[in-house]
Amino acid sequence: MVSAQMSYHSEFLLALIVFVMSAVSLASLLFARYSEIKNLALKEEFEKRHRLFLRKLYELAVLQEIGKRIGYSLNIQKICEIITNSIGDLVKYSAVSYAVLEDANLTFCIRLEEAVDASFVSDVKQKVLASVQVLTNKDITKSKVDEGIAGAVVGDFPNKKLLSFFNVPLYARRGVIGVINIASTTKDMYARGEDALVLYKLSNQASLAVENLQAVLDSEKSKLEIMVESLADGVFYVDKEMRLLVINKSAKDMLKVESIGSINILDISNVFPENFNFNEKLSEALKLEKDIVSPELMLNDRFFKIIFTPVKGENELLGVAVLMQDVSEQKLLEKMRKDFTSMMVHDLRAPLNVMYGTSDLLTKRAEEIEKTKFNELLFEIKNSSKNMLNIVNDLLDEAKIEAGKFVPNKSKEDIVELIKRQVKFFQPLADQKSLYLRADIPKESFEFNFDNDQVARVLANLISNGIKFTKEGGITIKLIKNDKAIHVSVIDTGCGINEEQKERLFSKFEQIRSPVDPLQKGTGLGLVIAKGIIEAHGGKMWVESDGKNGASFNFTLLL
Structure with missing residues (x-):
């Protein structure tokens, strides 16, 4: 009989141990998968933002080059060439010319339709440039x-001197940008005015073309600058001459240079530590024409990944785009993973030691142990496995909530009666610490649809936390109802919760240690799960505390 009983117990122990070890493996795999998915999501988000950054900054760099090289100078010259090449069908002339002013640079071109005296060309040039100076008011x-x-040809032709000419100004948004000139060796050639009217019409069309071109450039550049400015990542762009042309607000904030009025590349370079040669990496990206990815760099108490990317036009290198991404969240996730693994090992080691030691004792000395003692040892194993199972269940429930697959099983229940039951259940635990535990709730029952088991779980978590974090005084549960919702508060007189702790309170795998019970155990997922349960009901959960005089955990449930 004893042998049969011992065989039964051995089989039971073996099955129990196998189950618990499977649960431990599941917990580890679950968190490993969570970390893997989170890291993958962060990596994909980084690559997506990097691609967007490169595309927008490339477009911005190209537009800057267009504005600098083509927008005013080359395109205007082309427009002038088109006008001067086609004007011969409308107006008679000996020569047609134009002058275009871009910054301090002047371009003067003349095309001769007949042989003229050398003085003809010099006189036309003098009059055209004088007109440009007067119209632009520039020296x-x-x-x-x-x-x-x-x-x-140009030669010695005394009878082919300049006798008639007419200048037409060319306008753009910034004012006069050039002059078109027709000239003749015939006296009073343009005295009538019809030719002048034709030229003015052509000039207006040319000016309108330049205006429209500039408007398009300005509009596109403005859109891109807004896009770059709105990026969460830090972005700045440096041309080949090491001039800082673009820097967005995120980069200024990351580098702590927002207070500097006119930021240059030297200001940025000085922010980086001595062991990070910023200018050298810029030069390397330009020289090698490939991405330079720096190791993770700590700057202003944050971790950054910095990528130097050459920006190329069709035929040449335009400059270097620099992307700064804050990877502090990834570093924090890695730390959380390590901390959680350490916590799991620590919290699971005690019940595993109990189970191992007890099962070893039962298998080696089963015949010597009395039945009562035998059952006590089995109860210890059961309690240890239950603690481990609770940890695994927390992880599984949090995964459901995270995936949006947690659905409350609602039915018509009495919230007043539920609070009374929870107070009765936790009263012995409060009595052990000489704390009061009371319910400030209506006397009459109040029924509505909610998941009784899950809301009971929420109340259990809040009440047990209140007892855990309270040294003197006690815990009060209040219930207020209105036409739309019920409001439950679990108020303790404990040590309080400061602002920094409030931010971490509902975070996954974060645990605030109690100064009353610094050896507390658990995954730290209780409040995360509680908040998920309430939100699955369509309600809200929050905490109120001044950091010194206790805390009030509140939640609402919609009726």
Whole structure:
């Protein structure tokens, strides 16, 4: 009989141990999977934001080059060339020319339709440039003039001097940008006015074309600048001459240079530590024309990943784009993973030691142990396995909540009666610490649809936490109802919760240690799960505390 009983107990113990070890493995796999998914999501988000950053910054860099090289100078010259090439069908002339002013640079081009005296060209040039100076109100006497002459020959032709000319200004948004000129060796050639009207119409069309071009450039550049400015990652762009052309607000905040008025590349370089040669990495990206990815860098108490990316036009390198991404969250996740693993090992070691030691004792000395003692040892194993199972259940429930798959099983229940039962259950635990535990609730019952077991779990978590964190005084549960919802508060007179702790209170795998019971155990998921249960009911959960005089945990349930 004893042998049969011992065989039964041995089989039971073996099955129990196998189950518990499976639960431990499941818990470890669950968190490992959680970390893997979280890291993958962060990696995908980083790559997505990096691609967006490169595309927008490339477009911005190209537009800047267009604005600098083409927008004012080359395109205007092309427009002038189109006008001067086609004007011969409308107006008779000996020569047509134009002058375009870009910053301090002047371009003067003339095309001759007939042979003219050498003085003809110099006189036209003088009158055109004088007109540019008057119309732009700029001193161009010291400006370098890029000249071009095409068409018929220039020689000694005394009867082919300049006798008639007409200047037409070319306008853009910033004012006069050039002059188109027609000239003739015939006297009073343009005295009538019809030719002048034609030229003015052409000039207006040209000015409108330049205006529209500039408007498009400005609009597109503005859109891109807004996009870059709104990026959460830090972004700045440096051209080949190491001039800082773009820097968004996020980069200024990360580098702590927002207070500097006009930021240059030296200001940015000085922010980085000596062991991080910022200028060298810029030069390396330009020289090698490939991405330079820096190791994770700690700056202003945050961790950053910095990528230097060459920005290329069609035929040449334009500059370097720099992306700064705050990877502190990833570092924190890694720390949380390590801390949680350590906590799991610590919290599971005690019940595992109990189970191992007790089962070893039962298997080696079963025949010597009295039945009563035998049952006590089995009860210890059962309690230890229950503690481990609770940890696994917490992890599984949190995973359901995280995936949005937690659905409360609602039925018509009495919330007043539920609170009374929870107070009765936890009263002995409160009495052990000489704390009061009372319910300030209506006397009459109040029924509505909610998940009784899950809301009981929420109340159990809040009451047990209140007892755990309270040294003197006690815990009060209040219930207030209105037409739309019920409001439950669990108020303790414990040590309180400061602002920094409030931010971490409902975070996964964060646990605030009690100064009353610093050796407390658990996953730290209780409040996370409680909040998920309430939100699954359509309610809200929050905490109120001044950090010194206890805390009030509140939740609402919709009727």
